[in-house]
Amino acid sequence: MINNIKEILFLIDKKQRRNFVKLQILVIVMSLSEIVSVVAIGPFMALVGDIDLLESDGWISWVYEKSNLDSPEFFLFWMGVGVLSILIASGLFSIFTVWRLSMYGAYIGAELGNRLFKHYMYKPWLFHAGNRSSNLTKQISQEVQRLTSSVIIPLMQMNAKLVMASLMSITVFIYDPMVALAGISIFVISYLLLYKTVRLKLIKYGSTISREQSLRFKLMSEGFGGIKDTLLLGRQRMFINRFENASEHLAKAHGFTQTLSHAPRYAMEIIAFGSVIFLILYLLKSYDGNLSSILPVLSFYTLAGFKLLPSFQQIYSNVSRVRANLAAFESIRSDLYESMDNQSKFNYSHGEFKSTLTLKDFILFENIVFRYPGKNEAALNNLSLTIPANHVVGLVGLSGAGKSTAIDVLLGLIRPDQGQILIDQTSLTDYNIRAWQNTLGFVPQSIFLSDASIRDNIAFGLPPEEIDEARVKFAAHMANLDELLMKLPDGLETHVGERGIQLSGGQRQRIGIARALYDDAKVLILDEATSALDGITEKVIMDAIHKFSGSKTIIMIAHRLATVKQCHKIYLLEQGCVLDHGTYDELISRNLTFRRMAEHA
């Protein structure tokens, strides 16, 4: 556990580490102020027990004399007020310290969440293709939250209590070593024994919480994400049963963790009560039954115990809580380390700079080979082809031929294992990929629409104040959205629902096309972008897109060969390489596969 704590401290940034040291000073001052408040009760109780002390030689009688108060009762009253004020001041200071500690813990949690989100957002496409988004969401929203509220914040509070309990124990020790040793060892040994007994259970329940939470997230995302299939196949019961099962395990693990961290309080209260009885008997014996001498000592011990016992309990319950929830740290540990290594890289090669890589003559795929991780066969097998600038080029082929993979390489989402992409004479590398991507407009097979207005979806990702209305309207017009917008009472303001559920597939695709056109990209890439459109709408959009030929380079993948009929050049792919290329008519006349595809389109 100590190693994990060291690691967490190592993972936070330097500024936060400095703040941590500053907080330690605050914690020590807080502990001292609590000790002062406990020590202050002694003289007051001594006076309550024996008011004649004001007549003796001690420092109290000196203060009484200097105070010019006319009666001992009056002096006692003001002394009581003084002790109370010290208690209030130390209480307020403790609240302040706890506030600063909690804020610090919460900020660290927020920073770790930000860092993970940034880390995942900059991860390459293949990472996302191989990772469930529900898992990434869980890592950021659940595990970081758990790490913050059940590890970092309790650690911060425990740290304060540890310092306070240690200083208070030293004070009690100075007061009476025998009583201190006896009292403190009773409690420390009891708590240690308890912790040893429940430690393994806490670890077990901690990982159960991680596992079951992950399963619940997966079921929620699958259940809601595929709700249409779920409803049709009547699989709700299956999802619900698995969810209920996971919830039950989760609740059990949560319940046991809570109990194990709080239950000892009651046992300790009994031990504390017993100790007070023994203390009174011990004091009666050592002071020969003189109550006025016992009173201040007893008050001191009672108040010290009053502060120490909850501290011990809090230290114990926080240790158990941290132990049970360290699994959250385990599950994000490697990602946090990786995110640290990548900090400088983000700022360097992925900076969202505005430069572009202008295409003048041609795009060249030069002997590209690419194999997906874990696959034996290469998806792209020595693929070479040329796309002349400002032409319209089609990529066709049977399913699995490698068309989308070729496009992903061109988009810079996948780095080829061998070969290179040349933009004129420039090879695409990590250093110019962002500039190249800034010149691209891409319409994928399935368009992701956010639950926002049509306008926001066309200018995807831009803050509202930066959206250019004229460009939105132009893009919507080119994507044949005018008629739809006129029918909608709210026009561009219409909300499309989560993932565009309130729109038809064809309407979603047209918004995707408008999105690609919004940025006036010089290279447009359409991956089955019109597959959901009816023939007439597709023709209208294709005519609009072909109008760009001469000023934009357009690359399109299509299954329906009618879509690529007007292309200047068509590449027919098979098993990751070019089988044939030419115009539509040339391929129809000489290529059997192409002819078959055309017949069955």
Ligand SMILES: Nc1ncnc2c1ncn2[C@@H]1O[C@H](COP(=O)(O)OP(=O)(O)OP(=O)(O)O)[C@@H](O)[C@H]1O
């Ligand atoms: N994320 C992935 N992980 C592993 N293998 C993949 C992945 N995506 C595609 N593949 C494999 O790579 C090969 C080429 O797939 P690709 O999607 O490029 O073909 P395609 O021609 O676009 O097919 P379609 O017309 O059906 O979209 C296929 O064998 C496919 O199984």
